[in-house]
Amino acid sequence: MKFIQIKNCYKVYKNGVTAIADLTLDIDKGEFVFIIGASGSGKSTLVKMLYREEKPTKGTVEIGGINVGKLRNRTVYKLRRKLGIVFQDFKLLPKLTVYENVAFALECIGLKGSEIRPKVMNALEMVGLKEKVRSFPNELSGGEQQRVCIARAIVNDPKLLICDEPTGNLDPKTSKEIMNVLEDINKNLGTTIVMATHDKEIVNRMKKRVIVLDGGVLTGDHLKGSFKINENV
Amino acid sequence: MKMFRILNRCIRDSFKSVMRNISLSMASIVCTTITLILVAIAIIVTVNVNNVTTLMEEELTVVVFVNKDVTSEQVKNIEDALNKLENKKEVVYKSKDERKLEMQNSDESLKVTLDYLAINPLQDTFIVTVLDVDDLAPTAREIRKIDGVESAEYGEGTVEEIVGIFDVIKKATIVIVIALVIVTAFLISNTIKLTIFSRRNEIEIMRLVGSSNTAIKLPFIFEGFLLGLVGSLVPIILTIYGYMLAYEKTGGTLAVEAIKLVKPVPFVLITSLFLLVIGAIVGMFGSSGAVRKYLKI
Numbered sequence: 001m002k003f004i005q006i007k008n009c010y011k012v013y014k015n016g017v018t019a020i021a022d023l024t025l026d027i028d029k030g031e032f033v034f035i036i037g038a039s040g041s042g043k044s045t046l047v048k049m050l051y052r053e054e055k056p057t058k059g060t061v062e063i064g065g066i067n068v069g070k071l072r073n074r075t076v077y078k079l080r081r082k083l084g085i086v087f088q089d090f091k092l093l094p095k096l097t098v099y100e101n102v103a104f105a106l107e108c109i110g111l112k113g114s115e116i117r118p119k120v121m122n123a124l125e126m127v128g129l130k131e132k133v134r135s136f137p138n139e140l141s142g143g144e145q146q147r148v149c150i151a152r153a154i155v156n157d158p159k160l161l162i163c164d165e166p167t168g169n170l171d172p173k174t175s176k177e178i179m180n181v182l183e184d185i186n187k188n189l190g191t192t193i194v195m196a197t198h199d200k201e202i203v204n205r206m207k208k209r210v211i212v213l214d215g216g217v218l219t220g221d222h223l224k225g226s227f228k229i230n231e232n233v
Numbered sequence: 234m235k236m237f238r239i240l241n242r243c244i245r246d247s248f249k250s251v252m253r254n255i256s257l258s259m260a261s262i263v264c265t266t267i268t269l270i271l272v273a274i275a276i277i278v279t280v281n282v283n284n285v286t287t288l289m290e291e292e293l294t295v296v297v298f299v300n301k302d303v304t305s306e307q308v309k310n311i312e313d314a315l316n317k318l319e320n321k322k323e324v325v326y327k328s329k330d331e332r333k334l335e336m337q338n339s340d341e342s343l344k345v346t347l348d349y350l351a352i353n354p355l356q357d358t359f360i361v362t363v364l365d366v367d368d369l370a371p372t373a374r375e376i377r378k379i380d381g382v383e384s385a386e387y388g389e390g391t392v393e394e395i396v397g398i399f400d401v402i403k404k405a406t407i408v409i410v411i412a413l414v415i416v417t418a419f420l421i422s423n424t425i426k427l428t429i430f431s432r433r434n435e436i437e438i439m440r441l442v443g444s445s446n447t448a449i450k451l452p453f454i455f456e457g458f459l460l461g462l463v464g465s466l467v468p469i470i471l472t473i474y475g476y477m478l479a480y481e482k483t484g485g486t487l488a489v490e491a492i493k494l495v496k497p498v499p500f501v502l503i504t505s506l507f508l509l510v511i512g513a514i515v516g517m518f519g520s521s522g523a524v525r526k527y528l529k530i
Binding site: 078085104112 | 238
């Protein structure tokens with residue numbers, strides 16, 4: 001069942017740079033997909049188009065039947081409530097505790113306090129940070145901060161988890177732990193995961209579907225497990 | 234219920250933000266206070282100038298001097314002609330004997346002079362009050378054409394000059410009030426921009442986790458409302474006590490008897506309400522504009 005459908009999509013920035021060119025792509029529900037490519041290959045632009053931070057210049061991007069590019073600025077929030085986003089730089093609020101950072105996402109959409117608590121605790125348990133609820137971000141390691149970011153992204157039970165280089169700032173061991181967390185979410189919750197990364201080792205080890213971008217053009221779409229580390233990306 | 238929770242959160246956040254950015258908030262409050270004090274002064278001047286002009290305009294009359302040799306029938310004809318004037322509000326007849334008596338009562342030296350004279354040198358007059366002061370000159374010209382009228386006087390030149398000056402003052406004060414309101418909006422807007430800048434991470438996360446634009450904007454709008462409201466308190470206190478004190482000290486008149494001040498109640502209360510509303514509304518709109526510009530929402 002196709003969950004994400006991208007058809008003949010172009011993204012040209014105001015300065016004339018073409019970030020995405022004639023991209024056509026389908027992603028099924030529950031899939032775990034890597035988007036890889038060198039810097040400037042357009043992977044971040046593609047990810048941003050999925051959560052409608054950028055609009056396609058031409059073509060369509062559909063998520064769960066919603067034409068994302070057609071969404072008006074004031075209705076974008078409806079899409080974002082259905083997905084979770086994990087960032088390379090975590091984007092945590094330094095003055096809030098781990099619990100408050102995760103609860104923030106639910107408070108923003110107007111959930112009751114009694115509904116928030118079990119959901120937050122559940123999400124923190126999933127990422128293995130239940131014992132750190134009272135800690136502040138600056139008291140956590142990079143890996144732990146990224147787990148908080150993942151917990152915040154999944155706390156609202158999203159159908160799609162978008163990860164923009166989530167291991168970019170982490171060492172290989174921590175990266176591996178984060179990838180295990182993401183794989184558990186994909187397997188146990190059935191959440192579709194789209195992850196932009198340039199870490200080929202992770203991609204090779206995880207044996208998932210791999211989409212390769214080069215200069216904004218789709219140069220490879222490797223089915224689960226068929227991507228090789230020595231491939232020229 | 235969800236709406237109430239979001240609203241509750243907005244109000245809580247705006248109070249938090251005012252306290253967290255206390256120095257910026259204070260700067261905004263002080264700026265609002267200063268500009269609203271100037272607004273209050275401009276309002277007080279405008280209303281009082283208006284009051285004095287209206288009072289003076291009510292006093293402006295055309296004095297019609299009747300020829301000495303007219304018969305009582307002709308006087309009646311003149312009165313009928315004056316009553317037919319479009320711009321007349323009131324026509325009052327004063328015979329020369331009435332005027333003599335009035336003059337004798339008003340001044341001792343005049344009394345002595347008039348008593349000394351065997352005859353009454355004065356003329357019968359009509360005092361014509363007009364509806365529109367701007368048409369005073371054409372009305373006087375029309376009166377002069379009436380048969381049996383010797384002259385019609387209204388203080389040519391001086392009246393036009395005074396009315397002209399008052400008109401300029403009125404317009405200038407209105408422009409000043411509007412300019413000051415715009416300045417207040419600009420100051421609050423700038424302060425909120427700084428607050429937004431310091432909270433841009435939080436706002437970005439709010440947008441990404443699915444906060445609606447309204448939910449993001451509301452705390453800032455409420456913050457502007459609060460800043461405007463608090464900023465208007467000092468100008469309100471100053472207006473109430475300052476004006477009441479000024480009225481009491483001057484006895485309600487300035488320099489000459491003709492310049493009468495507007496009575497403090499309900500004037501100061503209406504002005505205070507106006508300042509409160511200006512502060513709150515300008516604060517809200519100032520911050521709303523800043524949020525829209527900064528967040529591109």
